[in-house]
Amino acid sequence: MRILLIAATCVVLAACGGCETGNGARGTGASADRLTVATWNVQALFDGRDDGTEYADYSGSSGWTDEKYRERLKKIGQAVALMAEGGPDVLVLIETENATVAEDLAAGPLSGLGYGWSARAKNAGAALGLSVYSRYPIVKTLVHGVNARGEEAPRPVLEVRVDTGSAPLVVIACHWKSKLGGDDATEYLRRASGAVVSRRLAQLEKEEPGIDVVVVGDLNENVDEFGRRGGQTVTALLPDSPDASRAAAADTDGVEMRPFLIISQKKPPVAEHVRNCAAVYSPWPFSSWTGSYAYRKQWETIDHVLANAALFNGQGWEYASFRVIDAEPLTDASDFPVSYNARTGSGYSDHLPLAVELSRVR
Numbered sequence: 001m002r003i004l005l006i007a008a009t010c011v012v013l014a015a016c017g018g019c020e021t022g023n024g025a026r027g028t029g030a031s032a033d034r035l036t037v038a039t040w041n042v043q044a045l046f047d048g049r050d051d052g053t054e055y056a057d058y059s060g061s062s063g064w065t066d067e068k069y070r071e072r073l074k075k076i077g078q079a080v081a082l083m084a085e086g087g088p089d090v091l092v093l094i095e096t097e098n099a100t101v102a103e104d105l106a107a108g109p110l111s112g113l114g115y116g117w118s119a120r121a122k123n124a125g126a127a128l129g130l131s132v133y134s135r136y137p138i139v140k141t142l143v144h145g146v147n148a149r150g151e152e153a154p155r156p157v158l159e160v161r162v163d164t165g166s167a168p169l170v171v172i173a174c175h176w177k178s179k180l181g182g183d184d185a186t187e188y189l190r191r192a193s194g195a196v197v198s199r200r201l202a203q204l205e206k207e208e209p210g211i212d213v214v215v216v217g218d219l220n221e222n223v224d225e226f227g228r229r230g231g232q233t234v235t236a237l238l239p240d241s242p243d244a245s246r247a248a249a250a251d252t253d254g255v256e257m258r259p260f261l262i263i264s265q266k267k268p269p270v271a272e273h274v275r276n277c278a279a280v281y282s283p284w285p286f287s288s289w290t291g292s293y294a295y296r297k298q299w300e301t302i303d304h305v306l307a308n309a310a311l312f313n314g315q316g317w318e319y320a321s322f323r324v325i326d327a328e329p330l331t332d333a334s335d336f337p338v339s340y341n342a343r344t345g346s347g348y349s350d351h352l353p354l355a356v357e358l359s360r361v362r
Helices: 066-083 099-107 183-207 242-249
Strands: 009-011 019-025 034-045 090-096 117-123 129-134 138-144 157-163 168-175 212-218 237-239 261-264 279-281 293-295 298-300 303-307 317-324 354-360
Touching: 034 066, 034 168, 034 212, 034 303, 066 090, 066 099, 090 099, 090 168, 090 212, 099 117, 099 129, 117 138, 117 157, 129 157, 129 168, 157 183, 168 183, 183 212, 183 261, 212 354, 237 242, 303 354
Parallel strands: 009 138, 034 090, 168 212, 237 261, 261 279
Antiparallel strands: 019 117, 034 354, 090 129, 117 129, 138 157, 157 168, 212 303, 279 303, 293 298, 317 354
């Protein structure tokens, strides 16, 4: 299977340090009344070739082989089939190494799922990036670079516009900086990514009022991060509360307001306390699931699907439901994710996939 590359625009909101981008046309889409968007951090999906940027466990000297890589691709396909009947309509995969991996997935385990279009983004010299697959035409791709304090964030923000045949949908795919190095010490890079997304949401609403947008991916930040950190640290995700408003007003990080996203518990989401920020709705506080990632056997909600206000306005696409894909073999007997082991080839990922279903209002 051959992916035909078409133009992709690299938009520099901060600075984009050489983004790898691509779109592929491999079929046609049609109008639908229901649409499923899924996101999954697949945990370091490297190909079978040594490029010098692989994690240690995925080098040839550590026993990583093309055969192990091919077997892992099959596992990815098995997991995708669990996300929705026939697979999700739009699939966002986090931690895919390069174009080879994206194309091998498209030509292999994902080939029967009708994904006619794809996009990807990765910083030059980085180990891992993001990939998006869609049954409907991806008519526009933007890659937003993220910089803070002269440092480039590990991953850019990938934005795709999907033409569903009726109402358009914008999907913003993210993989924010991890907490490796310390929660507080790395927060500024997550805030920088949050600022990019927040400003982009505001820009889209200004230019196209009522445009439907869903933000998905691994944000490395819990939905209740502000509370978990004692209500003192201004985190990239903030609740719409008086405490968060006071903390934001007193923040002295040297950046303008709006370096974060506001998690609203209202439908449609609105920022009543923390002003000048984009408000989004998260299903986590209202779901029966307690997380999609476990750190030391404690659940975390660092993977997200976040809906903008337009997904609750009674027009176009509407938020319908949310779920965590927590079925075997992705989980163990305790329902925790079964991490992938590069040496043994066992497991799937240390994250569970999320899926959001949208319904079309006619």
